Amino acid sequence: MTPNSDPTVQPVPASVVHTVDAADATLHNPRRAVVALGSNLGNRMERLQSAVDALADTPGLRVKAISPVYETEPWGVEPGSQRAYYNAVVLVKTTLPPSSLLERGQAIEEALDRVRGAQRYEPRPIDVDIVTYQDVVSDDPVLTLPHPRAHERAFVLVPWHDVDPEAEVPGRGAVAELLAEVGREGVTPRTDMELTMPD
Numbered sequence: 276m277t278p279n280s281d282p283t284v285q286p287v288p289a290s291v292v293h294t295v296d297a298a299d300a301t302l303h304n305p306r307r308a309v310v311a312l313g314s315n316l317g318n319r320m321e322r323l324q325s326a327v328d329a330l331a332d333t334p335g336l337r338v339k340a341i342s343p344v345y346e347t348e349p350w351g352v353e354p355g356s357q358r359a360y361y362n363a364v365v366l367v368k369t370t371l372p373p374s375s376l377l378e379r380g381q382a383i384e385e386a387l388d389r390v391r392g393a394q395r396y397e398p399r400p401i402d403v404d405i406v407t408y409q410d411v412v413s414d415d416p417v418l419t420l421p422h423p424r425a426h427e428r429a430f431v432l433v434p435w436h437d438v439d440p441e442a443e444v445p446g447r448g449a450v451a452e453l454l455a456e457v458g459r460e461g462v463t464p465r466t467d468m469e470l471t472m473p474d
């Protein structure tokens with residue numbers, strides 16, 4: 276049969292070819308993302324591990340590294356007003372676009388009993404923040420990249436530096452340098468605890 280002899284076969288518009296090719300490229304081209312986890316309500320370690328398990332269980336996402344766990348002083352609230360957080364950072368590779376990664380993080384928060392209160396920085400059983408997605412820089416308030424406060428948070432920089440000492444915060448500089456500026460105060464390693472990669 277000659278290419279156009281079947282009248283039911285329509286030519287594929289160039290825009291569709293382009294979109295499909297782009298999606299295909301994404302499938303073969305996973306992106307690096309950094310996800311920060313925090314918990315200061317309920318069983319903090321159990322929540323962090325459940326969040327790691329749920330991330331690892333996400334189609335199109337692979338967990339590449341899990342940082343040590345740190346016990347950290349609550350940031351951004353009156354000293355002594357909240358229980359300490361446990362924090363960790365997870366490096367992932369994913370074919371999900373940034374918006375889907377954010378949605379997945381929020382679905383994990385909900386599944387682990389996170390209820391959004393009226394006040395900022397309320398205690399929470401789990402927080403899943405997208406710290407970076409490849410080198411993307413965006414000021415969209417729904418998903419700001421890199422996370423707008425990550426560069427000033429020792430509870431993010433310390434565990435991130437452990438798993439990727441060469442890391443950079445796009446537009447802000449090297450994690451090692453940012454960490455030297457911020458310092459490690461209030462961020463204590465919990466060497467008695469370890470998050471594990473699910474089987």
Ligand SMILES: Nc1ncnc2c1ncn2[C@@H]1O[C@H](COP(=O)(O)OP(=O)(O)OP(=O)(O)O)[C@@H](O)[C@H]1O
Nearest residue numbers: 396402403404405406416417418419420421422424
């Ligand atoms: N990089 C990001 N990661 C996660 N959420 C983000 C990001 N950028 C913007 N957001 C938006 O921030 C909103 C509030 O998120 P959340 O309640 O987790 O904030 P928070 O953890 O209390 O504070 P912070 O953002 O300072 O860590 C979310 O609904 C989300 O749309």
Ligand SMILES: Nc1nc2c(c(=O)[nH]1)N=C(CO)CN2
Nearest residue numbers: 313347348349350360396430
């Ligand atoms: N130590 C610590 N402090 C915080 C944290 C956190 O994860 N760790 N998360 C916050 C809101 O995202 C506010 N303050």
